Amino acid sequence: MAPLIDEVPGQARDVVVRASKLDLTFQTNDGPVHALKGVDLDIHAGDFVSFIGPSGCGKTTFLRCVAALETPTGGSLTVNGMTPDEARRARAYGYVFQAAGLYPWRTIARNIALPLEIMGYSKADQKDRIERVLSLVDLEGFGGKFPWQLSGGMQQRASIARALAFDADILLMDEPFGALDEIVRDRLNEELLKLWDRTGKTIGFVTHSIPEAVYLSTKIVVMSPRPGRITDVIDSTLPKERPLEIRDSPEFIEIAHRVREGLRAGHVED
Amino acid sequence: MRAFVPILVVVAGLIGLWYFAMLPMNAHQAVLDAERAGAVVSPETAAERRDMSGWSLVTRNFGVVSQGVWAQDRPRLPAPHQVAIELWETTVEKKITSKRSLVFHGWITLSATLVGFAIGTVMGVLLAVGIVYNRAMDLSVMPWAIASQTIPILAIAPMIIVVLNSVGLQGLIPKAIISAYLSFFPVVVGMVKGLRSPDPMQLDLLRTYAASGSQGFWKLRLPASMPYLFASLKIGIAASLVGAIVGELPTGAVRGLGARMLAGSYYGQTVQIWSALFAAAICAAVLVGIVGLIQRVTLKRMGLT
Structure with missing residues (x-):
């Protein structure tokens, strides 16, 4: 499916996320829980x-x-x-969780390298990207540190850098x-x-x-x-x-x- | 350094208790020796003394007992210094190829221990991976693993030896297998817990990267399990040594620490038994220490300490 074009004049931008009549019901022991009901949204x-x-x-x-x-139980959702x-x-997409969730056994740079390793980027490319996103989140020079050596705010910045590292x-x-x-x-x-x-x-x-x-x-x-x-x-x-x-x-x-x-x-x- | 003082106090206390316990334990022999040497003892005949407790002999013959218990040839309880001297003579002063060298016997046991530990660790890790990744194994393996540990090893060791002997396996391998039988269990338990230690968020994170199952294993589950694995390995290696020694007992083996203990008990050589016991304890301490050292170095390099 081709990206949908928004119809607002002068704001013709691609729709990235489109949800229509999205439902999600969890079945629990206390009966169904309607986590989402009839959600319509374009991003x-x-x-x-x-x-x-x-x-x-x-x-x-x-x-x-x-x-x-x-997984939604009803309606449609496209990304x-x-x-x-x-x-x-x-x-x-890159996903940033509430907790930084950095691997304690990896340095900051190697944490950022994690998605890059998984996605098969070359070593040289990994190095460039790590440098780039570290400077993007203002953590230059912290690549060699372990997560516990950083404050909570810095850890969260590192996790944002990790989500930004791939395209x-x-x-x-x-x-x-x-x-x-x-x-x-x-x-x-x-x-x-x-x-x-x-x-x-x-x-x-x-x-x-x-x-x-x-x-x-x-x-x-x-x-x-x-x-x-x-x-x-x-x-x-x-x-x-x-x-x-x-x-x-x-x-x-x-x-x-x-x-x-x-x-x-x-x-x-x- | 400050930790040494309490440790030394406890060790000194134990050694003191040990010497003290020698009085009643060796009293009968001490009184008998004194009687044979012509001293006056009470009661006068061995028959009368036979059913008396050690303590009453000590109180009635304190003089001869307090002199005669320390250096007997075959004491019920040898003195710490007798064991120490025996240990020294059978390790440092004997050639290591000698049949009387504890280094020789120690190595026989140790090689079986190490092979068994390796087998047990590999088995344990593989089983744990199976349990974590395969639902059928998750439901079926653990009860068997637990059941295997409820069987007294002394009961099953001779059977393993006999069965393996009938297929032509002798010497190191049967002992190593008994040793592995004891050491795989802590590894399974620790590794299952370790491989399951990553929280849902970390698993979700890998999902957002569309990571494959094997990437999840190598990059998340396995490194996350390392602290658990090492805790298990420390228990496992000590269990391996016990397994190797037990494996030497029912075979009438002539080599190994277990064989030394058995031979000592046949001939009433308590000093030999105790020195073999201590050799085993020292081996266990050293092995656990080595695993602990590897643990510290590994976890430090991983940034986990």
């Missing part, structure tokens, strides 16, 4: 899409469906015009900064935006934090639980250039307000 090339919502709203599940780590599993086998156009991030303190988080948010700007990747980003979602995204997907569904999709009006101070601007506060409203609306229906 375009170059988008930075945040998924926000309370626990159990299916935001991580949706990301895992895109990554073919879960780069393929089924998610084909996209996974075509190595279409996937999509970056899926599941609460990558959830375990970090606010100060480190701010800094990594700023760096992530720069990185997104430089690489032009399409990013799917799961978060619990309203300011984080508003600050980072071009599109914010507000979700609510039981059943997991989308309650609002907000296209950000913030400029692409975003200093941290933008979080005090009226525009930012307005979007944050709308996100909060969306979250509350989801809760009222409970």
Whole structure:
């Protein structure tokens, strides 16, 4: 299937992820759990899409469906015009988990080399790419260190570098900064935006934090639980250039307000 | 250095206890020797003394007992220094080709131990891989492995020796197999746990790379299992030595530490038994120490310590 073209005038970009009427029901001992119900969503090339919502709203599940780590039970989902599993086998995306998940027995450089080894890149190519992504996440000179010698924030940066090392156009991030303190988080948010700007990747980003979602995204997907569904999709009006101070601007506060409203609306229906 | 003080205190305490225990253990012989040498002892005849406890002999003949227990030819309990002297004479002062050299006998046992340990480790790792990757093996192998360890090794060792002998296998191999029989088990248990130690997130990560099963094994499961493997190897190598010694007992073997113990017990040579026991213990300590050293070097190079 050829990539679908979005029909918004002046914004003719490829659809990277297209979900329609997506359902996912887990069968548990307490009966079926509707993790996702009737989810419709398009993600375009170059988008930075945040998924926000309370626990159990299916935001991580949706990301895992895109990554073919879960299999939907209904509806359709395409990634780069393929089924998610084909996209996974075509190595279409890099995935960043909540924990850095670096192998403790590998140095940072060798951790970044892991996907490259698996995908069969040449030694010389591996070396170049490791250098490049280390500088992309500001970890030059740390390639020879073991993970335990790095702080939590640096470990998470290394895991982002690992996801960037191969040529996937999509970056899926599941609460990558959830375990970090606010100060480190701010800094990594700023760096992530720069990185997104430089690489032009399409990013799917799961978060619990309203300011984080508003600050980072071009599109914010507000979700609510039981059943997991989308309650609002907000296209950000913030400029692409975003200093941290933008979080005090009226525009930012307005979007944050709308996100909060969306979250509350989801809760009222409970 | 500070760790040495408590260790030395404990060792000194044990040696003290050992010397102390020699009094009642060797009292009968000491009193008999004194009687033969013409001393007055109480009670006067061996028949009267036979059913008496060691302690009552000690209290009634403290003088002769306290002198006569330390250097007997065939004491019930030899003194630590007697064992030490025997160890010295049979290791350093004998040519290693001599039938009386403990180095010679030690090597016989050690070679069977090492071969058995190698077989047991390979078997254990292979079984663990099978258990982790094959559902049928997962459900079927472990109960058998556990059952195999509930059979007393002393009961099954002669059967293994006899069966293998009937197909023409003698000497090192049957002992190595008994040794492997004991050492594969801790390796299986440790490796299964180790190969299953990567968390779901790490397995998911490999899935996102579309990694193959063998890549998952070599790059994630196997390295993740190393700390578990080494813990098992330490138990396994000590078990191997026990297996090799036990394998020497029922065959009437004339070579090896087990054979020394057996010969010692036939001829009442307690000093020989004890020195063979100590040689085995020292071998075990050295082997475990070597495995520990390899563990430290490997895990350090892997960045896991």
